[in-house]
Amino acid sequence: MTDSGKLLSRLADRISYLIDIKGESTWGNLDELQRQVQDLHRSLFEIKEAELYKEIDRIEDRVSFLEDRIARRLTPAEVVNIVRSVQRFTLTDILENVYDSYTELGGEGECNIDPAVVVARATISRKVKNRLYSHQVMVIGHEKGRGEEYRNGGCARPWGNDKALRYMLVAETEGIPIHSFIFTPGAYPIEDYPGAAQQIARNIYAMARLKVPIVSFISEGGSGGAEAIGLSDLRLMASRGYYSVISPEGAAAIEGKIREGEKLPRDLVEHCASQLKITASDNLKLGTIDRIVEEPPLGARREDYGFFRRLRYEMVRATDEVVLRTKNFRAFRAYALKRQGEEKVSVPEDFDLVINWNLTELEIERLLELRSKKYRELGKGFFLKKSRGLGQKFRKAKAIASKGYYELRYGLLRLHHRNVQKVIEEVSGEGSVFFKKVAEPVRAAYDFVFPQPRRPAKVIRPDGPDRRSIFAEEWEPYVSPLANEDRTVTCPNASKYGCMDLWVPDLYGELCGVCPNCGHHFPLEYQWYLKNLFDKGSVQEFNNHIASGNPLGFQGFDERLRRDIRRTGRTSSIITFDARVFGIRLVVAMLIGSFRGGTVGTAEGEKFVRACDIARTTRRPFLAYVHTTGGIRIQEGTLGVVQMPKCTIAVREYIESGGLYIVVYDNNSYAGPVASFLGCSLYQFGIRSSRIGFAGPRVIRETTGKNVPPDYHSAKNALKRGHIQGIWDRRDFRKNLYEALTTMGGHNLYYR
Amino acid sequence: MGINLDDLLRHYRSHIFEDYQVKTPHTGVISFEVEEGQAVEGPSGRWLQRPGTLLYILEREKNAKRIYASWKGQVTGIRSELEGHFVEADELVLFIRHRLDREEIIDRILTQMLTILRAPQQARYFLSSDILAGLEKRPEARIAIGPGDEVVIMSLMKRDTPISYRGEPGVLYKVYFRSGDIVEQGSPLLGVCPSDRLQYMQKVIQRIRTDWED
Numbered sequence: 005m006t007d008s009g010k011l012l013s014r015l016a017d018r019i020s021y022l023i024d025i026k027g028e029s030t031w032g033n034l035d036e037l038q039r040q041v042q043d044l045h046r047s048l049f050e051i052k053e054a055e056l057y058k059e060i061d062r063i064e065d066r067v068s069f070l071e072d073r074i075a076r077r078l079t080p081a082e083v084v085n086i087v088r089s090v091q092r093f094t095l096t097d098i099l100e101n102v103y104d105s106y107t108e109l110g111g112e113g114e115c116n117i118d119p120a121v122v123v124a125r126a127t128i129s130r131k132v133k134n135r136l137y138s139h140q141v142m143v144i145g146h147e148k149g150r151g152e153e154y155r156n157g158g159c160a161r162p163w164g165n166d167k168a169l170r171y172m173l174v175a176e177t178e179g180i181p182i183h184s185f186i187f188t189p190g191a192y193p194i195e196d197y198p199g200a201a202q203q204i205a206r207n208i209y210a211m212a213r214l215k216v217p218i219v220s221f222i223s224e225g226g227s228g229g230a231e232a233i234g235l236s237d238l239r240l241m242a243s244r245g246y247y248s249v250i251s252p253e254g255a256a257a258i259e260g261k262i263r264e265g266e267k268l269p270r271d272l273v274e275h276c277a278s279q280l281k282i283t284a285s286d287n288l289k290l291g292t293i294d295r296i297v298e299e300p301p302l303g304a305r306r307e308d309y310g311f312f313r314r315l316r317y318e319m320v321r322a323t324d325e326v327v328l329r330t331k332n333f334r335a336f337r338a339y340a341l342k343r344q345g346e347e348k349v350s351v352p353e354d355f356d357l358v359i360n361w362n363l364t365e366l367e368i369e370r371l372l373e374l375r376s377k378k379y380r381e382l383g384k385g386f387f388l389k390k391s392r393g394l395g396q397k398f399r400k401a402k403a404i405a406s407k408g409y410y411e412l413r414y415g416l417l418r419l420h421h422r423n424v425q426k427v428i429e430e431v432s433g434e435g436s437v438f439f440k441k442v443a444e445p446v447r448a449a450y451d452f453v454f455p456q457p458r459r460p461a462k463v464i465r466p467d468g469p470d471r472r473s474i475f476a477e478e479w480e481p482y483v484s485p486l487a488n489e490d491r492t493v494t495c496p497n498a499s500k501y502g503c504m505d506l507w508v509p510d511l512y513g514e515l516c517g518v519c520p521n522c523g524h525h526f527p528l529e530y531q532w533y534l535k536n537l538f539d540k541g542s543v544q545e546f547n548n549h550i551a552s553g554n555p556l557g558f559q560g561f562d563e564r565l566r567r568d569i570r571r572t573g574r575t576s577s578i579i580t581f582d583a584r585v586f587g588i589r590l591v592v593a594m595l596i597g598s599f600r601g602g603t604v605g606t607a608e609g610e611k612f613v614r615a616c617d618i619a620r621t622t623r624r625p626f627l628a629y630v631h632t633t634g635g636i637r638i639q640e641g642t643l644g645v646v647q648m649p650k651c652t653i654a655v656r657e658y659i660e661s662g663g664l665y666i667v668v669y670d671n672n673s674y675a676g677p678v679a680s681f682l683g684c685s686l687y688q689f690g691i692r693s694s695r696i697g698f699a700g701p702r703v704i705r706e707t708t709g710k711n712v713p714p715d716y717h718s719a720k721n722a723l724k725r726g727h728i729q730g731i732w733d734r735r736d737f738r739k740n741l742y743e744a745l746t747t748m749g750g751h752n753l754y755y756r
Numbered sequence: 757m758g759i760n761l762d763d764l765l766r767h768y769r770s771h772i773f774e775d776y777q778v779k780t781p782h783t784g785v786i787s788f789e790v791e792e793g794q795a796v797e798g799p800s801g802r803w804l805q806r807p808g809t810l811l812y813i814l815e816r817e818k819n820a821k822r823i824y825a826s827w828k829g830q831v832t833g834i835r836s837e838l839e840g841h842f843v844e845a846d847e848l849v850l851f852i853r854h855r856l857d858r859e860e861i862i863d864r865i866l867t868q869m870l871t872i873l874r875a876p877q878q879a880r881y882f883l884s885s886d887i888l889a890g891l892e893k894r895p896e897a898r899i900a901i902g903p904g905d906e907v908v909i910m911s912l913m914k915r916d917t918p919i920s921y922r923g924e925p926g927v928l929y930k931v932y933f934r935s936g937d938i939v940e941q942g943s944p945l946l947g948v949c950p951s952d953r954l955q956y957m958q959k960v961i962q963r964i965r966t967d968w969e970d
Binding site: 711 | 782801802803805816817818819821
């Protein structure tokens with residue numbers, strides 16, 4: 005009878021798991037089966053044993069049949085339900101079953117700075133020829149189970165991600181690999197210090213050049229939250245996991261323009277789940293993950309020990325692979341490792357070889373090179389390239405020639421020039437001290453005999469010749485077409501500060517879109533900045549042949565793209581160009597709001613990376629001006645998400661090579677880009693009246709259940725928490741930018 | 757203080773409404789969005805971020821300004837004859853008749869009758885040990901307070917400053933904060949009622965609580 009009790013409990017679990025997957029209890033009469041199991045449980049001691057087992061067998065057959073049926077036609081929405089089921093394995097299960105031993109760091113269980121993020125120093129072992137070899141690793145991941153009431157659903161708060169970063173740096177100090185496990189529906193979108201976006205950006209920036217192998221495993225990869233610990237040398241994904249730019253519900257709310265509080269149509273959610281290409285096989289095709297770890301057909305649960313055995317094997321093998329790629333002599337070992345991957349059905353007991361996971365300095369360099377290369381390749385081939393005929397060839401030849409020129413000028417010659425200059429400076433410094441000692445008594449005697457009248461010292465301005473700060477004085481200013489209307493508008497702060505109504509030709513003409521009473525900045529089109537911010541005629545666009553496409557074949561998106569192209573005359577939401585500000589040459593990437601809300605996809609990411617590389621080659625400062633960005637383009641799915649690490653890696657390499665990277669936010673800047681390649685800048689500024697943050701008020705309300713004050717995302721609050729370094733008036737943008745370039749760029753303007 | 761509580765009560769009974777004037781902020785052509793007698797809502801939300809009911813649109817120089825209700829109540833005295841016409845600035849266009857509810861009236865009476873001690877600056881405030889002990893012993897007790905008594909302790913930057921009462925002598929009627937709370941500058945801390953009016957006032961408040969219909 006005890007056995008039958010256990011059997012019934014197990015059956016009840018299986019049925020409730022199927023209900024979780026289907027999202028309804030009526031499918032396949034699951035509710036009826038559940039009721040039958042409950043009845044049997046209640047009358048366990050009242051019916052005869054034979055009859056009881058017969059009934060159990062009948063229900064079990066039925067449940068097995070239904071399981072097979074679901075497994076054969078598993079939809080992406082059902083995969084999402086599998087991942088969200090309470091019966092799914094969590095990080096603690098992995099720590100207990102995949103690793104030999106572990107010690108949780110930075111808190112334990114509920115007593116934790118953020119229980120949603122678990123960090124542990126763990127040991128993982130392998131058997132080779134009946135001998136056990138152990139490796140030390142740092143495990144970092146999200147935990148959503150085992151204390152659901154305080155785990156916050158695996159949504160890391162900013163300080164949780166900070167904890168992850170802290171221990172990544174510990175792993176780097178100790179030279180041990182990092183295994184990261186992603187089980188998050190997304191980051192907790194609050195702007196408490198330093199802000200969700202800012203912390204994720206810091207994590208990605210650090211991981212871009214972290215000097216240890218990183219292997220990640222994705223079970224539930226929710227956009228920015230996943231990227232906060234997800235940048236890695238090799239990405240594994242559970243076969244029944246999902247990795248997505250946005251939750252299917254979030255996408256449905258946007259696609260269906262569903263108002264807040266209204267119920268989402270189930271069909272629409274399912275449609276979005278399939279359009280977003282979130283499953284493991286889809287992601288493997290897109291190249292956003294490297295390998296799939298097979299799970300049982302309906303996903304692994306807490307007691308699936310066979311899966312944990314496979315996961316252990318895959319984590320060890322993946323780390324081996326990452327380490328081996330950095331070695332000089334690896335042919336045989338790589339071959340052996342490759343062969344090991346061929347056992348698809350069962351996992352071997354023993355490994356064929358032992359690989360030491362310690363890396364030498366040279367190998368670390370190679371590791372970082374490979375990481376950079378891997379991410380730079382992501383998303384390539386998914387954007388469109390417009391043919392430019394002869395012009396294209398000319399541009400390419402020019403790029404090669406200029407690259408050669410700058411390599412020679414700033415690479416070889418500059419290095420020697422600097423060394424010689426340094427020696428001359430030191431020698432002349434020594435000489436002047438020696439000469440001063442000898443000449444001082446003679447000069448003193450001379451001054452005593454022939455006193456010289458003292459002259460006031462001449463003031464030399466560090467910024468060179470006289471320059472005027474207001475651009476309008478220098479050339480005929482560009483006037484926004486908004487100024488052509490004969491009407492007035494009301495300042496949004498009128499009730500607070502008593503601002504008078506503004507006549508539109510004045511407001512958008514002479515007043516540059518700024519309320520003269522309270523200083524509120526009305527939005528202006530990006531062309532205004534293009535024409536008024538940079539020296540006249542200095543803007544030279546490049547890479548405009550790279551165009552946004554519809555790589556996932558998202559239904560209805562082609563038409564929307566065409567409409568935006570027609571309306572704006574642009575083919576992507578980013579413009580990259582060379583320009584000058586008071587004679588200082590710089591490279592600019594401008595995200596514009598009029599094209600798909602300034603969202604970032606593969607084309608935008610590629611153009612940004614190329615602009616970054618051009619700035620690095622030509623040794624120029626790099627400005628990212630964000631007219632507006634709504635985040636990652638959801639219609640490009642995870643191809644969009646991977647632009648976050650891709651662009652951050654390019655930025656980090658640019659900054660490390662000595663470049664000066666400045667970000668200026670205007671209007672609205674939210675989500676992925678702010679949480680990566682924009683937010684990682686050391687110098688960020690906001691234009692007055694701009695809003696900066698991770699998620700908008702509606703998303704915050706829906707995910708956290710909390711209302712946020714109306715000024716939650718204001719530039720002033722971003723300044724208060726240290727996200728930006730200053731708030732600029734639009735009219736002083738040009739002057740402030742020049743000053744920022746000369747102040748932060750130092751003596752040589754830029755490039756150390 | 758020559759306030760007769762009966763008169764006060766009679767006054768509120770006869771004036772259960774307060775009429776708020778709604779005037780045009782500037783010139784323009786007006787088009788009403790409400791009708792006579794219509795119920796309107798004031799701003800809502802924790803930060804009053806959700807505007808109240810749209811009352812009228814005032815258009816000047818092709819700028820259609822939407823004017824919302826600042827109080828909850830009923831629209832009265834709407835000047836429908838102005839619909840679609842040009843109006844001057846500061847022109848009275850309608851009233852919002854706001855019905856005072858029970859708590860609002862009690863608050864008003866208390867504000868008139870009590871001597872309020874307000875927080876001199878934003879800090880953490882504690883009741884003095886005497887008052888606290890008295891209240892703990894008998895919460896319903898009326899503790900006598902005279903000028904110069906140290907009634908509250910302000911704790912700011914690790915420094916405790918006793919705050920003395922400077923008003924009319926009386927009994928402690930209401931404590932507006934919990935001991936140990938952070939209170940903003942200017943917010944009420946204590947309400948002290950002169951002993952001779954205490955009974956009257958309690959009676960009036962009791963009657964308002966039982967008789968007044970919201």
